[in-house]
Amino acid sequence: MGVTTYTDEYTSPIPPCRLFKALVLDADILVPKLMPDALKSIDTIQGDGRAGSIKQINFAEGGQIISVRNRVDEVDDENYVYNYTLIEGDASVMEKVEFISYEVKFEATPEGGSKNRMVSKYHTKGDIVLNDEDMISGREKALGMYKVVEAYLLQNPDVYNDT
Structure with a gap:
């Protein structure tokens, strides 16, 4: 098994606490509501949404992928860290990989926004080597x-703003 790692960084004018609440803590409700053409639902099928939980992402009809399952590995509310692993998916998702792990961190910037980093590690089957096209869509x-x-x-x- 090989591992291909990609790191993506994005900056945002939104503070990390708001992004973390929206994209992690409330994503199951918010994201399908905002993107109904892409996502039908995000369901917690095991656990309470914290570490060890299994979440199933159900995509809208007509797409290439029907669903995937993620295992929540870490939810750190204080440091705005969220780690999870894609453990199951349609054949098109899993044909080349055993699993994909994601490490997400939201950090404050001096301007009041955030720097957001996602490290994706693709654990491939056998000696398969992934190319950029394999990851671009996701x-x-x-x-x-x-x-x-x-x-x-x-x-x-005012949404997801405790101040």
Whole structure:
């Protein structure tokens, strides 16, 4: 088994606490509501949503993928860290990989926004070597979701804001 690692970083004018609440803690409710053409639902099928839980992401009809399952590995509310592993998916998702682990961290910037980093580790089957095209679609979808949530938070400054 080989491992291919990609690191993506994004900056946002939204503080890390708001992004973390929207993209991690409340994603099961918020993201399908904001993106009904892409996601039908995110269901916790085992656990309470914290470490050890299994979540199933059900995609909208007509897409290439029907569903995937993620295992939540860590939810750190104080440091805005979320780690999870894609453990099951349609054949098109899992044909080349055993699993994909994700490490997500939201950090404050001096300007009041955030720097957000996602490290994706693709654990391939056998001696398969992944090329960029194999990962581009998933990375673009993750960025698209991030941008939709960011736009929602910009339009609704009181949502997920404890101050």
